[in-house]
Amino acid sequence: xxxxxxxxxxxxxxxxxxxxxxxxxxxxxxxxxxxxxxxxxxxxxxxxxxxxxxxxxxxxxxxxxxxxxxxxxxxxxxxxxxxxxxxxxxxxxxxxxxxxxxxxxxxxxxxxxxxxxxxxxxxxxxxxxxxxxxxxxxxxxxxxxxxxxxxxxxxxxxxxxxxxxxxxxxxxxxxxxxxxxxxxxxxxxxxxxxxxxxxxxxxxxxxxxxxxxxxxxxxxxxxxxxxxxxxxxxxxxxxxxxxxxxxxxxxxxxxxxxxxxxxxxxxxxxxxxxxxxxxxxxxxxxxxxxxxxxxxxxxxxxxxxxxxxxxxxxxxxxxxxxx
Numbered sequence: 001x002x003x004x005x006x007x008x009x010x011x012x013x014x015x016x017x018x019x020x021x022x023x024x025x026x027x028x029x030x031x032x033x034x035x036x037x038x039x040x041x042x043x044x045x046x047x048x049x050x051x052x053x054x055x056x057x058x059x060x061x062x063x064x065x066x067x068x069x070x071x072x073x074x075x076x077x078x079x080x081x082x083x084x085x086x087x088x089x090x091x092x093x094x095x096x097x098x099x100x101x102x103x104x105x106x107x108x109x110x111x112x113x114x115x116x117x118x119x120x121x122x123x124x125x126x127x128x129x130x131x132x133x134x135x136x137x138x139x140x141x142x143x144x145x146x147x148x149x150x151x152x153x154x155x156x157x158x159x160x161x162x163x164x165x166x167x168x169x170x171x172x173x174x175x176x177x178x179x180x181x182x183x184x185x186x187x188x189x190x191x192x193x194x195x196x197x198x199x200x201x202x203x204x205x206x207x208x209x210x211x212x213x214x215x216x217x218x219x220x221x222x223x224x225x226x227x228x229x230x231x232x233x234x235x236x237x238x239x240x241x242x243x244x245x246x247x248x249x250x251x252x253x254x255x256x257x258x259x260x261x262x263x264x265x266x267x268x269x270x271x272x273x274x275x276x277x278x279x280x281x282x283x284x285x286x287x288x289x290x291x292x293x294x295x296x297x298x299x300x301x302x303x304x305x306x307x308x309x310x311x312x313x314x315x316x317x318x319x320x321x322x323x
Contacts, residue, residue, distance in 0.1 A: 001063060001065025001066050001079060001283045001284050001297040001299070001312045002226075002228065002252065002281070002283055037235075037321050037322070038322040039291070039292070039319045039320065039322065040319050040320050040322070041273075041275065041319060042272060042273075042275045042276050042294060042317045042318070042319050043275060043317050043318050043319065044275050044317065045275065045276050045294075045296075045315040045316065045317040046315060046316060046317070047059060047306070047313055047314070047315055048067075048313075048314045048315060048316045049306070049313075049314075051102075051316060052102070053101075053102030054102045054103045055094065055102065055103055055104050055105045055106075057105045057106060058076070058078075058094055058103050058105075058106060058314060059305075059306045059313040059314055060080065060082045060306055060307070061082075061306050061307030061309045061311065062080055062081050062082035062083070062309075062311055063079075063080060063082075063089070063299075063311045064079075064080045064082070064297070064306070064311070064312055064314050065078065065080075065120075065283055065284055065297030065299075065312040065313075065314065066078055066079035066120050066121045066122060066180075066229075066283075066284045066297065067284070067286055067295035067296065067297065067314045067316075068122055068123050068124060068286045068295070069124070069286065069289070069293070069295065070124040071124065071126050071289050072099075072289075073099040073288065073289060074097070074098075074099065075093050075094070075095050075124060076093065076094040076095070076103055077092070077093050077122035077123075077124055077130070078092050078094075078106065078122070078314060079091055079092070079119070079120035079121065079122065080092050084108055085108055085114065086111070086114045086115060086116055087115070087117065088116070088117060088118040088119075088135075089118040089119060089120040090109070090114045090119055091109045091113055091114055091119050091120065091122045091130075091132060092106035092107060092108055092109065093106060093107055093109060093122075094106045094107070095107075109159070110159065112162060113130070113132070113159050113162065115134060115136045116136075117134055117135040117136040117137075118134065118135045118146065119132060119133070119134045119135075119136070120132065120133055120134075120179075121133040121146075121179050121180050121181060121229070121284065123181050123182060123183065123286075125183050127152070128152060128153040128154075129150060129151065129152050129153075130150070130151045130153070130159075131149070131150055131181040131183060131188075132148070132149055132151070132181070133147065133148055133149070133177070133178055133179060133181065134146065134147065134149055135147075141164055143167035143168070143173040143174055143175055144173075144174060144175030144176060145176055145177040145194060146178055146179065147164060147165065147167075147173040147178060148165045148172060148173055148178045148181050148188075148190065149162035149163060150162065150163045150165065151163070165210065165211060166210055166211070168213050168214065169213045170210075170213070171204075171210055171211055171212070171213065172188060172202070172204035172211045172212075172214040174192055174214075176192040176193060176194045176197055177192065177193055177194055178190050178192055179192075179193065179199070179228055179229050179284075180228060180231065180241070180284055182230055182231045182232045184232040184233070184234065184236045185236045186205060187203050187204070187205060187206070187232075187236070187262075188203065188204040188205075188206065188211050188214075189201065189202070189203050189217075189230045189231075189232050189239070190202055190204075190214075190230065191229055191230060191241070192214075193226065193228055198225065198226045198227075199226045199227050199228035200216050200217075200221045201216070201220050201221055201227050201228075201241060202214040202215065202216055202217065203215060203217055217266065219257075219265055219266045219268075220239070220241070220257055220266050220269060222243065222245040224245070224246070225243050225244055225245035226243065226244050226252070227241060227242075227243045227245070228241065228242050228243070228252075228283075228284075229241055229242045229283060229284040229285070231284075231285055231286045231287055232287075233287050233291050234287075234289055234291065235262075236259075236262040237258055237259050237261065237262065238256065238257075238258050238287070238291065239256065239257050239258075239266065240254055240255065240256050240285040240286075240287060240294065241254070241255055241269075241285065242254060242255075242283045242284060243269070245269075247271055248271050248277060249271070249274060249277045249278060249279055250278070250279035250280070251279065251280060251281040252281045252282055252283055253271055253272070253276075253277040254272045254276050254277055254282045254294075254296055255270065255271055255272065256269065256270055256272055257269045275317060276296070276317055278298065278300075280298055280299060280300035280301075280304065281298065281300065281312075282296050282297070282298050282315075283296060283297040283298070283299070284296060290321070291321070292318055292319055292320065292321055293316060293317070293318050294316070294317050294318075294319075295314060295315070295316050296314075296315055297312040297313065297314060297315070298312065298313055298315050299311060299312040
């Protein structure tokens with residue numbers, strides 16, 4: 001879910017290339033083995049509300065995107081502007097009792113997580129913590145557009161007041177929109193973009209109780225494309241993100257890069273191919289803790305999607321791990 005532009009359209013810096021027609025090159029072979037565990041290829045993605053047993057309201061006629069599972073696989077967080085929220089995009093969560101149970105109906109998270117401003121890109125992490133992006137201003141504090149926040153859930157007290165991550169150069173937030181935070185092994189990955197500035201992927205290292213100033217991930221960023229919303233596998237060796245770079249199937253697609261170790265450089269990104277991507281717009285991918293599921297958003301023209309609105313819906317695809 002790209003919160004700035006129509007995700008079915010390429011960013012203006014690459015519009016001319018897409019208008020001339022995109023050549024689908026560099027697509028991921030079905031049985032490609034990535035660094036670390038060995039997996040088969042991704043199955044054809046399905047709308048998550050059409051997977052047997054999942055509640056039909058997991059997707060709605062409104063915008064539904066930014067999906068992310070909790071580490072224990074029992075909560076599915078998402079961003080949506082469906083009725084019943086507190087204003088604009090809100091964070092919602094569907095739950096289940098066991099990992100093989102279907103997802104229930106999404107519930108709106110209470111204050112202080114949601115606000116009258118846009119709240120999106122939820123990322124649950126270990127320790128009952130939630131990273132997310134918000135365009136709120138708290139006591140006059142904001143770095144610019146959407147900033148990253150961190151909240152904790154206490155069993156008896158509920159959600160804590162979200163902590164605003166510091167503005168650069170003291171921290172990772174900037175005057176642009178931060179999107180798709182992903183925290184793995186002391187590294188915070190995310191993107192920066194705006195309606196007029198193409199997205200780039202960044203990483204910030206944890207330092208004490210906060211994070212250092214972020215640096216761009218040069219080997220992953222395409223200067224002619226909109227690269228946004230990264231998500232990193234639990235072992236730190238596989239990264240998926242949304243991009244409208246040349247070589248896709250049209251509009252933003254999901255791309256993947258791997259590395260041999262957390263200290264090695266990232267490989268050249270590869271398109272995940274037609275099992276995952278389409279000529280519509282794929283956004284904010286998320287790998288489950290076991291990396292056998294990939295969740296993402298997909299939007300298209302009027303007449304497509306839930307209710308025919310074309311608004312983003314949540315999709316899921318799976319891949320088995322080799323024994």
